[in-house]
Amino acid sequence: MTEMANITDVAKLANVSAMTVSRVLNGKGYVKEETRRRVLKAMEKLHYVPNELARSLVLQQSQMIALIVPDITNPFYTTVARGIEDMARKNNYQVILCNSDENVDKEREYIEMCLRIRVDGIAIAAAGDASKKNLQLLKPLDIPFVLIDRRVEGTQADVVLGDSVEAAQSLVEHLIGLRHRRIAMFTGSLQSSTSRDRVAGYRKALEKHGILYREEYVKENTYTRNSENSDIQDLMTLPEPPTAILAANNILAVKAFQQLKKLQLQVPGDVSIVGFDEVDPMNVAEPFFTSAIQPAYTFGTLSMQFLLERIEGNDSSPRTIVLKLEMVIRNSTQTVKVPQDN
Amino acid sequence: MTEMANITDVAKLANVSAMTVSRVLNGKGYVKEETRRRVLKAMEKLHYVPNELARSLVLQQSQMIALIVPDITNPFYTTVARGIEDMARKNNYQVILCNSDENVDKEREYIEMCLRIRVDGIAIAAAGDASKKNLQLLKPLDIPFVLIDRRVEGTQADVVLGDSVEAAQSLVEHLIGLRHRRIAMFTGSLQSSTSRDRVAGYRKALEKHGILYREEYVKENTYTRNSENSDIQDLMTLPEPPTAILAANNILAVKAFQQLKKLQLQVPGDVSIVGFDEVDPMNVAEPFFTSAIQPAYTFGTLSMQFLLERIEGNDSSPRTIVLKLEMVIRNSTQTVKVPQDN
DNA sequence: GTGAAAGCGCTAACAT
DNA sequence: ATGTTAGCGCTTTCAC
Numbered sequence: 079m080t081e082m083a084n085i086t087d088v089a090k091l092a093n094v095s096a097m098t099v100s101r102v103l104n105g106k107g108y109v110k111e112e113t114r115r116r117v118l119k120a121m122e123k124l125h126y127v128p129n130e131l132a133r134s135l136v137l138q139q140s141q142m143i144a145l146i147v148p149d150i151t152n153p154f155y156t157t158v159a160r161g162i163e164d165m166a167r168k169n170n171y172q173v174i175l176c177n178s179d180e181n182v183d184k185e186r187e188y189i190e191m192c193l194r195i196r197v198d199g200i201a202i203a204a205a206g207d208a209s210k211k212n213l214q215l216l217k218p219l220d221i222p223f224v225l226i227d228r229r230v231e232g233t234q235a236d237v238v239l240g241d242s243v244e245a246a247q248s249l250v251e252h253l254i255g256l257r258h259r260r261i262a263m264f265t266g267s268l269q270s271s272t273s274r275d276r277v278a279g280y281r282k283a284l285e286k287h288g289i290l291y292r293e294e295y296v297k298e299n300t301y302t303r304n305s306e307n308s309d310i311q312d313l314m315t316l317p318e319p320p321t322a323i324l325a326a327n328n329i330l331a332v333k334a335f336q337q338l339k340k341l342q343l344q345v346p347g348d349v350s351i352v353g354f355d356e357v358d359p360m361n362v363a364e365p366f367f368t369s370a371i372q373p374a375y376t377f378g379t380l381s382m383q384f385l386l387e388r389i390e391g392n393d394s395s396p397r398t399i400v401l402k403l404e405m406v407i408r409n410s411t412q413t414v415k416v417p418q419d420n
Numbered sequence: 421m422t423e424m425a426n427i428t429d430v431a432k433l434a435n436v437s438a439m440t441v442s443r444v445l446n447g448k449g450y451v452k453e454e455t456r457r458r459v460l461k462a463m464e465k466l467h468y469v470p471n472e473l474a475r476s477l478v479l480q481q482s483q484m485i486a487l488i489v490p491d492i493t494n495p496f497y498t499t500v501a502r503g504i505e506d507m508a509r510k511n512n513y514q515v516i517l518c519n520s521d522e523n524v525d526k527e528r529e530y531i532e533m534c535l536r537i538r539v540d541g542i543a544i545a546a547a548g549d550a551s552k553k554n555l556q557l558l559k560p561l562d563i564p565f566v567l568i569d570r571r572v573e574g575t576q577a578d579v580v581l582g583d584s585v586e587a588a589q590s591l592v593e594h595l596i597g598l599r600h601r602r603i604a605m606f607t608g609s610l611q612s613s614t615s616r617d618r619v620a621g622y623r624k625a626l627e628k629h630g631i632l633y634r635e636e637y638v639k640e641n642t643y644t645r646n647s648e649n650s651d652i653q654d655l656m657t658l659p660e661p662p663t664a665i666l667a668a669n670n671i672l673a674v675k676a677f678q679q680l681k682k683l684q685l686q687v688p689g690d691v692s693i694v695g696f697d698e699v700d701p702m703n704v705a706e707p708f709f710t711s712a713i714q715p716a717y718t719f720g721t722l723s724m725q726f727l728l729e730r731i732e733g734n735d736s737s738p739r740t741i742v743l744k745l746e747m748v749i750r751n752s753t754q755t756v757k758v759p760q761d762n
Numbered sequence: 763g764t765g766a767a768a769g770c771g772c773t774a775a776c777a778t
Numbered sequence: 779a780t781g782t783t784a785g786c787g788c789t790t791t792c793a794c
Contacts, residue, residue: 082561084787095765100789108763125560130536131482132787135473136770142537150517151498151701159492163519172533175517177505191514194472195484218467219424332702339706359493360674363705364681426771437781442773450779474771478786 083124092120103128134196142172143385144192146185146202150177153359154328154374155203158226161378162201169386171198178205180267186212193219199385203227206269222388224381227372229271229398236388237398238381242272242354245370245403246279246324247286249352252368252407253322254287257414258350262295262313262320264330276326276354295320299330310337314349321414325353331367332357335410350411354403368411370403377401425466434462445470476538484514485727486534488527488544492519495701496670496716497545500568503720504543511728513540520547522609528554535561541727545569548611564730566723569714571613571740578730579740580723584614584696587712587745588621588666589628591694594710594749595664596629599756600692604637604655604662606672618668618696637662641672652679656691663756667695673709674699677752692753696745710753712745719743 085103089096094113101107102117109117120126134140145162147155159175166173174197178185182205189212192200200216200223202209213233216223225237253261263280266273277296284291294316297309313320325331331353338349345351352368380399427445431438436455443449444459451459462468476482487504489497501517508515516539520527524547531554534542542558542565544551555575558565567579595603605622608615619638626633636658639651655662667673673695677687687693694710722741 085789086787096788097765097790098763101764104789110763113763125557127532127535127561129477129538129787130533131473131477131538132770133789134770135471135477135772135787136789138770140473150501151495153493156493156498160519172537177502190469191472193469195514196471196473219469329702332704336703357702358700358704359495360671360699361678362674362700362708366704427773428771438772439782440780443780446773452779455779471771474786475773476786477771477788478773480786 082129083126084129085126087124088117088120088126091124092117139198140196141170142174142195142197143199143201143382143389144174144176144188144197146176146178146188146200148178148180148203148205150175152329154355154372156359157374158203158378158381161375161380162382163378165379165382165386169382171386180205182206182208182212185209186215189213189215193221197221199223199389201226201381201385204230204270206267207231207271208269209233222385224385224388226377226381227272231271234396236381236384236396238377238384239272239398239400240370240372240377240403241400242275242403243279243282245354245405246276246326247283248279248405249324249368249370250280250283251287252405253324253350253352253411254283254289256322256350256411258322259289259414260295260318260320261289261322261324263297263324263326264309264334265296265298265326266330267300268298273326276324280324299333310334310341314338314341314343320349322350322352322411325351328353328355328357328369331369331410335367346410346412348415350414352411364409365406366409368406368408370405372403373401424471425468426471427468429466430459430462430468433466434459481540482538483512484516484537484539485541485543485724485731486516486518486530486539488518488520488530488542490520490522490527490545490547492517494671496569496697496714499716500545500720500723503717503722504724505720507721507724507728511724513728522547524548524550524554527551528557531555531557535563539563541565541731543568543723543727546572546612548609549573549613550611551575564727566727566730568719568723569614573613576738578723578726578738580719580726581614581740581742582712582714582719582745583742584617584745585621585624587696587747588618588668589625590621590747591666591710591712592622592625593629594747595666595692595694595753596625596631598664598692598753600664601631601756602637602660602662603631603664603666605639605666605668606651606676607638607640607668608672609642610640615668618666622666641675652676652683656680656683656685662691664692664694664753667693670695670697670699670711673711673752677709688752688754690757692756694753706751707748708751710748710750712747714745715743 085096085099089099099117101109102114163173176188185205203226209230210233225235227239229237265277281291323334325334334351354370357367427438427441431441441459443451444456505515518530527547545568551572552575567577569581571579607619665676667676676693696712699709
């Protein structure tokens with residue numbers, strides 16, 4: 079930081095008190111038109127920029143909120159971020175974007191920094207249930223926060239998320255409608271409520287249609303973006319390999335697709351895939367994946383609205399808002415080749 | 421912001437002065453072990469979190485830097501962001517990520533906010549040459565900044581960017597090697613130095629191989645992500661339509677591809693495409709585009725290093741570092757069907 | 763209409 | 779090893 083001009087410098091140059099400068103700055107209180115002009119001129123001359131740090135210190139509010147997401151490279155979260163941002167700007171808040179990398183410790187560091195710089199509120203897509211500990215840091219200090227996309231077990235707060243149970247169920251029923259019976263699931267870390275919901279929907283659909291739930295069909299993927307594993311290999315070498323896969327998110331859908339390709343298996347020829355959200359932000363490929371799409375932008379605007387209300391002091395009991403997903407049927411699914419009973 | 425405990429509260433509870441608490445906090449100066457423990461206990465009891473705002477105010481530095489990018493949804497910039505972030509964290513700086521949306525006015529707003537909250541420095545991929553005005557706000561206040569990916573005409577500063585001239589030339593020569601002679605170019609806004617460099621490389625290659633530069637083959641695209649236009653249409657209905665296209669960035673490569681598809685034209689069967697950077701971060705499609713890839717992560721780490729040096733007071737003359745791009749040949753290019761003279 | 767004084771939470775410099 | 783004083787840049791309150 080540098081020796082920038084401060085309010086006193088401006089005051090001196092304009093031959094007024096700091097108070098008058100402050101009044102000009104904030105447009106409140108009476109200032110004679112001529113004085114105001116003198117002050118404005120002095121500001122310009124000195125390249126004066128008000129020090130928001132000092133202002134926040136006395137006002138006890140920073141007009142900043144933080145958005146913490148688990149993966150900044152996932153288009154779902156960048157879309158959420160845009161929603162948050164637009165709504166925040168409309169209300170004169172600045173957004174600080176933080177990337178926890180699905181890592182609870184990194185997440186904690188960011189939350190601690192948020193406390194230190196006294197953000198007015200936090201919107202967070204939590205890394206997992208273990209985030210509870212991090213969020214508890216906020217409670218005694220009374221910093222408002224909203225959960226996005228994922229509930230956190232044992233944490234009371236406003237939540238904005240999608241109806242993953244229902245969406246997963248619909249996706250599976252779509253597969254069943256195409257006569258699939260051997261349907262596997264790629265779930266994300268079961269630390270995340272969203273993953274669990276999607277598994278629940280998967281099971282619900284199977285049950286409803288009298289299809290046996292098979293342990294060995296469900297693969298929990300905790301690995302990160304670039305790591306390798308053999309889930310598909312394992313799946314496809316079972317005595318009764320699946321004919322379709324429900325992937326619990328966009329990343330996993332791609333993973334499944336790529337692994338199948340390596341085994342020379344066709345999608346949807348040999349195996350159908352269904353998933354969540356858009357996979358290919360730029361639509362490089364023809365939109366290909368049959369998918370349940372979440373209204374990500376709305377996740378953002380809505381959760382920001384909630385957060386603003388909390389910051390303004392709304393003290394009602396926590397709300398959960400569950401948004402519908404839109405299932406779009408594309409080319410990653412087709413009728414099963416060799417119908418199976420089961 | 422809320423009535424959180426402050427340093428005096430802790431001091432009182434621990435029966436010491438604020439100074440002692442401060443010393444415990446910052447681990448400098450001598451504090452008796454027993455006193456230290458008492459202080460620590462008091463902190464915990466009060467859920468004390470140091471107020472970084474106040475600290476920054478007296479220390480005259482915020483330990484925050486800002487990264488301003490023109491498009492947060494472009495994987496190139498998110499990769500840069502990761503590089504910046506990692507390097508910043510290593511050096512105890514927090515990063516504030518801002519999205520200017522290729523909009524000079526929004527960019528100015530963010531820069532003004534950065535000044536108000538007294539960030540220690542700014543890394544910026546400028547919206548265009550018009551960003552000069554915005555950057556000039558920083559000069560008189562002596563806030564260090566680094567330019568990433570794009571020079572800004574008339575602005576002196578450290579710059580980290582790719583060798584776009586050479587890369588564009590190589591891409592075009594690759595096409596020429598495949599016997600293309602009618603090569604069109606999709607450029608981004610010529611407000612951006614990077615676009616201009618790529619056009620320069622394009623012309624250089626043509627010239628070198630005695631191919632006529634044709635005005636009507638160069639299309640400047642200033643439209644945004646979702647807008648429509650007829651560039652490809654115009655191009656392909658020329659008396660001598662191009663057999664290949666150089667796209668000036670990842671977004672434009674996709675645009676070209678999609679528009680060709682609409683006209684029932686095949687890539688690379690009817691038209692070859694070359695571009696820059698990765699197009700498909702998740703590799704949904706087989707990596708498909710022949711492309712010159714920039715070391716985006718390194719852009720980030722390097723520019724952060726420069727910025728840190730400037731913050732620390734390094735006052736040498738501005739440096740420009742130009743990184744090589746890596747050309748990867750993939751499936752969006754092939755030998756021209758009907759060789760043309762020209 | 764304008765100003766003076768006090769204080770937001772912290773630390774540097776100087777006591778003791 | 780610990781405390782006191784002053785001040786970072788601003789706004790609130792009250793006075794004129």
